[in-house]
Amino acid sequence: MQALRETLHETWRFYRKTLTLVLTGTREYYLWCLLLLSIMFLGLLFYLPQVYTGLITTNMKDQVVWGLYIANFTYLVGVAAAAVLLVVPAYIYQFGPIKEIVVLGELFAASSIIMALLFVMVDLGRVDRFWHMLPLIGSMNFPNSLLAWDVIVLNIYLVLNLLIPVYLLVKTYYGKEPNRKFIVPLILFSIPMAVAIHTVTAFLYNGLPARPFWNASILAPRFLASAFCSGPAIIIIVFQILREYTFIKLEDRALFKIAELMAYAMFLNLFLLMSEMFKEYYSNTVHIASLKYLYEGLHGKNALVPWIWVGTAMNLIAFVIFLFPAMRKRLSTLNIGCILIIAGVWIEKGPGLVIPGFVPDPLGEIYEYMPNFTELFISFGIWATGLLIFTLLMKVAIPIASGEFSHAKYIEERPASDWQ
Amino acid sequence: MRDKLYTRREWIRNLCLTALSGSAISLISSCGKEEVEDFLQKHFLEMTREEKEALITRLEARYLKKYGRKFKVSAQEAIPDTLWGYGLDLSRCIGCRRCVYACVEENNSSRLKPQSQWIRVIRLKKGSLVDLENSEHYYNPDLVPEKDFLYMPVQCQHCENPPCVKVCPVHATWKEPDGLVVVDYNWCIGCRYCIAACPYRGRIFNWAEPNVPSDQWNTSVHYLGNRPRMRNVVDKCTYCIQRVRVGRYPACVEACPTGSRKFGNLLDPQSEIRYVIENKRTFRLKEDLRTEPKFYYFFEA
Ligand code: SF4
Numbered sequence: 277m278q279a280l281r282e283t284l285h286e287t288w289r290f291y292r293k294t295l296t297l298v299l300t301g302t303r304e305y306y307l308w309c310l311l312l313l314s315i316m317f318l319g320l321l322f323y324l325p326q327v328y329t330g331l332i333t334t335n336m337k338d339q340v341v342w343g344l345y346i347a348n349f350t351y352l353v354g355v356a357a358a359a360v361l362l363v364v365p366a367y368i369y370q371f372g373p374i375k376e377i378v379v380l381g382e383l384f385a386a387s388s389i390i391m392a393l394l395f396v397m398v399d400l401g402r403v404d405r406f407w408h409m410l411p412l413i414g415s416m417n418f419p420n421s422l423l424a425w426d427v428i429v430l431n432i433y434l435v436l437n438l439l440i441p442v443y444l445l446v447k448t449y450y451g452k453e454p455n456r457k458f459i460v461p462l463i464l465f466s467i468p469m470a471v472a473i474h475t476v477t478a479f480l481y482n483g484l485p486a487r488p489f490w491n492a493s494i495l496a497p498r499f500l501a502s503a504f505c506s507g508p509a510i511i512i513i514v515f516q517i518l519r520e521y522t523f524i525k526l527e528d529r530a531l532f533k534i535a536e537l538m539a540y541a542m543f544l545n546l547f548l549l550m551s552e553m554f555k556e557y558y559s560n561t562v563h564i565a566s567l568k569y570l571y572e573g574l575h576g577k578n579a580l581v582p583w584i585w586v587g588t589a590m591n592l593i594a595f596v597i598f599l600f601p602a603m604r605k606r607l608s609t610l611n612i613g614c615i616l617i618i619a620g621v622w623i624e625k626g627p628g629l630v631i632p633g634f635v636p637d638p639l640g641e642i643y644e645y646m647p648n649f650t651e652l653f654i655s656f657g658i659w660a661t662g663l664l665i666f667t668l669l670m671k672v673a674i675p676i677a678s679g680e681f682s683h684a685k686y687i688e689e690r691p692a693s694d695w696q
Numbered sequence: 697m698r699d700k701l702y703t704r705r706e707w708i709r710n711l712c713l714t715a716l717s718g719s720a721i722s723l724i725s726s727c728g729k730e731e732v733e734d735f736l737q738k739h740f741l742e743m744t745r746e747e748k749e750a751l752i753t754r755l756e757a758r759y760l761k762k763y764g765r766k767f768k769v770s771a772q773e774a775i776p777d778t779l780w781g782y783g784l785d786l787s788r789c790i791g792c793r794r795c796v797y798a799c800v801e802e803n804n805s806s807r808l809k810p811q812s813q814w815i816r817v818i819r820l821k822k823g824s825l826v827d828l829e830n831s832e833h834y835y836n837p838d839l840v841p842e843k844d845f846l847y848m849p850v851q852c853q854h855c856e857n858p859p860c861v862k863v864c865p866v867h868a869t870w871k872e873p874d875g876l877v878v879v880d881y882n883w884c885i886g887c888r889y890c891i892a893a894c895p896y897r898g899r900i901f902n903w904a905e906p907n908v909p910s911d912q913w914n915t916s917v918h919y920l921g922n923r924p925r926m927r928n929v930v931d932k933c934t935y936c937i938q939r940v941r942v943g944r945y946p947a948c949v950e951a952c953p954t955g956s957r958k959f960g961n962l963l964d965p966q967s968e969i970r971y972v973i974e975n976k977r978t979f980r981l982k983e984d985l986r987t988e989p990k991f992y993y994f995f996e997a
């Protein structure tokens with residue numbers, strides 16, 4: 277009884293302290309959160325009419341039924357997968373500098389998955405019926421529908437990526453050693469899951485013979501390769517920011533190591549793209565239509581052409597930057613490369629993958645889709661939500677990792693009134 | 697097998713839903729009774745006969761209130777030993793689109809903003825019959841037919857092997873025993889995965905609340921067919937399930953001025969569609985995808 281009361285008391289203290297941590301900060305911190313909150317609010321203002329009038333408030337039509345939301349979803353799944361795959365070398369090779377990244381990387385993955393799931397939710401016409409998809413309660417079409425698979429693996433992955441870092445952090449808070457028997461299998465399990473979320477998402481498109489653009493077996497490998505570029509690129513930038521604003525001391529060496537991995541990934545990505553290009557252009561069958569629409573326009577319709585070329589150019593330049601150690605080992609060029617990759621892969625993997633699948637439609641009609649303000653602002657709102665979640669997680673995780681926020685400290689500091 | 701599975705599942709579901717609705721009493725009392733009913737409504741195939749009847753009474757009352765018209769909602773089941781099949785004579789079709797508009801009226805499809813049509817007639821150059829990439833969807837001459845073109849109406853082909861059913865994450869769409877592919881509009885979550893999967897553009901999304909002038913409602917409806925839909929769900933051609941299950945022709949068959957459209961039971965050797973298959977040169981669209989459409993295009997031999 278006494279023990280239970282103590283535990284409850286302790287938990288409550290922990291929450292209270294966490295809340296204080298989250299609610300207090302520098303001026304910059306408040307401004308940043310305020311900015312994110314207002315973007316989220318704006319997104320909500322656009323989302324409500326979409327729910328109550330219908331998806332007609334977007335620019336999607338029967339010809340192109342998925343647009344910006346699903347594009348962002350696809351991209352974020354890749355980012356989330358890659359964030360964890362970065363964690364692997366830290367554990368397996370005990371590569372010192374990366375080890376600090378583990379907890380943060382997984383929290384980042386969790387934030388990305390939450391964003392990805394939010395993008396699916398805003399795309400659903402009837403969110404009110406979401407429970408139809410839940411296993412047992414609803415009527416999930418498992419194992420036939422890849423969307424059902426995706427919901428399952430994404431949620432498992434989300435739970436893993438919250439469980440592992442939270443467990444490690446709580447242990448650190450109490451100054452205890454984590455139970456390796458418990459946590460190592462979980463971490464190892466998160467590796468195949470990272471591959472799984474990405475593969476399943478690729479298969480979601482891949483399994484549609486009606487859409488030749490996606491119905492190519494190279495799709496899943498391409499997904500993985502491009503995710504290995506964009507995910508780490510974002511991480512490199514995020515960690516530099518954290519290093520700037522928090523105590524976290526991250527050696528440049530760790531960043532350069534990641535950059536080296538990215539060079540290989542980008543090579544693979546470009547190689548797979550080239551293979552696909554060769555097959556389509558050399559055989560030149562009817563299946564080339566979507567690819568043509570994307571890269572050179574079809575029947576005079578070419579809305580995506582400038583985008584994809586800018587994206588491809590970005591990827592190529594970034595590849596060159598990462599290829600030469602001299603360039604990837606200088607922070608300024610490294611950062612340029614990362615930003616190019618983040619944007620380039622977004623274009624290629626997001627809109628560049630989703631939209632051409634629908635153009636031309638199965639009866640040959642071409643509808644040139646471009647997102648409208650509703651879609652843009654809702655998307656910004658979701659990105660802001662993800663960033664806010666990540667910021668708040670960091671606000672708690674970093675002081676714990678640094679030892680600044682710990683149980684031992686609390687015991688030292690607690691006021692006399694708490695004694696008894 | 698389905699039944700057994702569902703009893704256990706139902707139990708769990710009821711438990712969860714009770715908990716859910718119990719904990720959300722304040723929320724639920726703040727929104728209308730209709731919303732609650734809709735929210736808790738079961739999958740059509742899992743309802744008992746009594747539940748279906750209650751549902752239909754409820755819907756009829758609701759439609760009366762909402763649209764000011766007295767609807768007759770049917771939930772008639774498939775006639776045994778039938779498998780509906782369609783035939784379309786490409787040498788006769790003149791591309792007048794009367795079927796398109798007959799369908800819109802029969803099936804209570806949205807008229808304007810958005811306009812929703814289940815049949816699409818495409819115009820192809822003579823000499824390249826299935827070159828869909830060069831099809832014209834919005835041809836609009838003063839007079840049809842035009843000399844150099846032929847016309848191909850396309851609607852849901854009621855595949856025996858329907859990819860749309862395979863991909864739906866929630867079983868909101870399925871193939872009935874008589875071969876009709878239908879949607880439970882109250883179960884669909886509006887993800888549009890089925891539209892992505894359909895190779896024939898057979899499925900249409902209700903991007904907004906469908907809009908039909910109140911004097912133009914067809915009040916004789918089927919639950920799985922032409923009953924009034926709601927926003928953000930998918931719908932599609934059902935070969936006029938409300939008609940064919942009571943022995944009538946689909947509306948498009950009746951509307952066609954050239955008699956290009958044939959319809960019948962594929963299992964009945966005496967049916968029109970069997971005659972077409974045996975005596976004409978038929979083909980099906982995109983047979984390479986193995987969707988096995990029950991929609992046969994043919995030419996006068
Ligand atoms: S034509 Fe399309 S909608 Fe109709 S059954 Fe086949 S796949 Fe489904």
Ligand code: SF4
Pocket residue numbers: 863864865866867868869879883884885886887888889890891929930
């Ligand atoms: S839109 Fe509706 S019918 Fe189509 S796949 Fe999604 S839930 Fe199923």
